[in-house]
Amino acid sequence: MKLLRQAERVEPFVFRPWFDRLTLRGILDWFQPLSRAWSLAEAVDYDPADYVAGIGKPLPPGPGWERGLALLLGRAEEQRHEWVGADRRWQEGFFGADAASIDLVALEAARMGAADRFMNARSLFLPLKLLGRLPPLSWDIATxxxxxxxxxxxxxxxxxxxxxxxxxxxxxxxxxxxxxxxxxxxxxxxxxxxxxxxxxxxxxxxxxxxxxxxxxxxxxxxxxxxxxxxxxxxxxxxxxxxxxxxxxxxxxxxxxxxxxxxxxxxxxxxxxxxxxxxxxxxxxxxxxxxxxxxxxxxxxxxxxxxxxxxxxxxxxxxxxxxxxxxxxxxxxxxxxxxxxxxxxxxxxxxxxxxxxxxxxxxxxxxxxxxxxxxxxxxxxxxxxxxxxxxxxxxxxxxxxxxxxxxxxxxxxxxxxxxxxxxxxxxxxxxxxxxxxxxxxxxxxxxxxxxxx
CATH class of the missing domain: 3.40.50.1820 (Alpha/Beta hydrolase fold, catalytic domain)
Structure with a gap:
């Protein structure tokens, strides 16, 4: 995302057709699989056993992998919980009757920060990517x-x-x-x-x-x-x-x-x-x-x-x-x-x-x-x-x-x-x-x- 935030400065050097090819590969090989892993965790309420079932592949043998997955899912759940709380407070402030007494700028900064961290929690699932344990895109094509x-x-x-x-x-x-x-x-x-x-x-x-x-x-x-x-x-x-x-x-x-x-x-x-x-x-x-x-x-x-x-x-x-x-x-x-x-x-x-x-x-x-x-x-x-x-x-x-x-x-x-x-x-x-x-x-x- 940093490249997008500095688009004006990097454009002459980066935004060329080679970057399109790299971006497409990044979407297919990294963004979509990591996003699916991130959203699957939410779907199974961050339960390790249900998550492994959703992946469709067992973890490598050994208790260390199970503990690691539990820690990973726990951290992802914390990020979601932080976002949900920040958004609830944001809505109470921005739609509430006491807006004049509330620092709306601070509320929005807190909401955006929590949202950004929640989105970036995809990176927590990189170890599963390296292990070849990411779930595929959830295809459900309507007939x-x-x-x-x-x-x-x-x-x-x-x-x-x-x-x-x-x-x-x-x-x-x-x-x-x-x-x-x-x-x-x-x-x-x-x-x-x-x-x-x-x-x-x-x-x-x-x-x-x-x-x-x-x-x-x-x-x-x-x-x-x-x-x-x-x-x-x-x-x-x-x-x-x-x-x-x-x-x-x-x-x-x-x-x-x-x-x-x-x-x-x-x-x-x-x-x-x-x-x-x-x-x-x-x-x-x-x-x-x-x-x-x-x-x-x-x-x-x-x-x-x-x-x-x-x-x-x-x-x-x-x-x-x-x-x-x-x-x-x-x-x-x-x-x-x-x-x-x-x-x-x-x-x-x-x-x-x-x-x-x-x-x-x-x-x-x-x-x-x-x-x-x-x-x-x-x-x-x-x-x-x-x-x-x-x-x-x-x-x-x-x-x-x-x-x-x-x-x-x-x-x-x-x-x-x-x-x-x-x-x-x-x-x-x-x-x-x-x-x-x-x-x-x-x-x-x-x-x-x-x-x-």
Missing amino acids: PEKLGTSFDGAAADPVRFLDPTQATAKLRQTHSMIEGGVRHRWITAEGQSENDGAPLWARVIEPVDAVDPPTLVFLHGISMETDFWAGFNDAAMLAVKQGFRLIRAEGPGHGRRRAPGTFGGEEVLSTGPFGFINYISRHLLEAALLIAWARGQGGGPVGLAGVSLGGLTAQKLACASRHWPDAYKPDALMLMVVSGRVSTLKMGGRLAGEMRLPERLAKAGWTDDLLRRYAPLVEPERDAPLPPERIFMLLGVEDEIMPISEGRALARDWRLPDENVTIRPQGHFTAYLGLPAAPQPFFQFLQRIKHL
């Missing part, structure tokens, strides 16, 4: 029949299904915290049904002296839990320095919305098309509510930006918004490292190949034709959802996860001006991570919003 039960009706009538005006949730905000000339507050939802899973969360960040500022709603990529990693500083924060109100939405299954016993974004991957469709369709409706909330605060126009999975969600939101009242529509759009052929992603791309996803999908009964049946729920339409001059793209020539050919095809279909499409000699990760050091395309997007 076409199961997916059909949930989404066949939606695919037949996506306009009705993707309609934020039908939402019953009411947005509630915390007290504000001011630090370093910046105001922070959080939004959550009340009244969501249990079928919606953990409620919406978003962090709102704005200059303390801003009067009716323009707003940027930002959607993150998979496993990016920015409210849980201390010191995370990416391109989105540049919007605040430019006088914007920034709304960082927390995606389903991430951060506070993570189901116990899973890691951030795991369900999107492990359940196959079901997780992918469920994420995009849910999150775009939540983002629409945040756009409407921002308009209700007064001020200028509202832009929408997304990176990777967040970009796929943003582009589908923009297309679906043709049928919505103006309050829910973004005024401008920026898509970073995206593809225009979303329904084929589960069959292609290097990440899918490395995870043997095509084989796993075929084994569960999936074909290309079946995947395309649900394209209306996730794929952008061929006509631009906004005036082309209001849509911006950032693509990487070396992107092996969402190949640039599909992003370029979408830009052509939407007839985006050449100056609105930035193509860099980078890959999926470095094209975005390198933005703080070379932010011209992002600033161009922000300036367009300001002048609407």
Whole structure:
């Protein structure tokens, strides 16, 4: 995480295609296995015997390994307990009636510190990695029949299904915290049904002296839990320095919305098309509510930006918004490292190949034709959802996860001006991570919003 916290200084030397290849290997060989080990511990309530059963492999012989595992799990449980307590105190303070007498800055620092340590407790499981005793990703790919039960009706009538005006949730905000000339507050939802899973969360960040500022709603990529990693500083924060109100939405299954016993974004991957469709369709409706909330605060126009999975969600939101009242529509759009052929992603791309996803999908009964049946729920339409001059793209020539050919095809279909499409000699990760050091395309997007 230190590299991400110092992106502007290291970009000229690090954020090149070799770093993309290294990052992908790190995700597959280290981050995902350690995350699964970390979340399995939570799932079995940190019980050593149940943990060994969950791994599926016995420990090496000898009492030392058993004692070591018990100590490891005990430390991981302490980190979780610390986070739960810090978050409880945080919610009592930020939602309570006595905020004026509470040091909210200290409460947030304690919450973030505990969250960061909880996330970094993954490193406790390194000995198991070296022993070859890490559990595999918890695959549970839904069959076409199961997916059909949930989404066949939606695919037949996506306009009705993707309609934020039908939402019953009411947005509630915390007290504000001011630090370093910046105001922070959080939004959550009340009244969501249990079928919606953990409620919406978003962090709102704005200059303390801003009067009716323009707003940027930002959607993150998979496993990016920015409210849980201390010191995370990416391109989105540049919007605040430019006088914007920034709304960082927390995606389903991430951060506070993570189901116990899973890691951030795991369900999107492990359940196959079901997780992918469920994420995009849910999150775009939540983002629409945040756009409407921002308009209700007064001020200028509202832009929408997304990176990777967040970009796929943003582009589908923009297309679906043709049928919505103006309050829910973004005024401008920026898509970073995206593809225009979303329904084929589960069959292609290097990440899918490395995870043997095509084989796993075929084994569960999936074909290309079946995947395309649900394209209306996730794929952008061929006509631009906004005036082309209001849509911006950032693509990487070396992107092996969402190949640039599909992003370029979408830009052509939407007839985006050449100056609105930035193509860099980078890959999926470095094209975005390198933005703080070379932010011209992002600033161009922000300036367009300001002048609407």
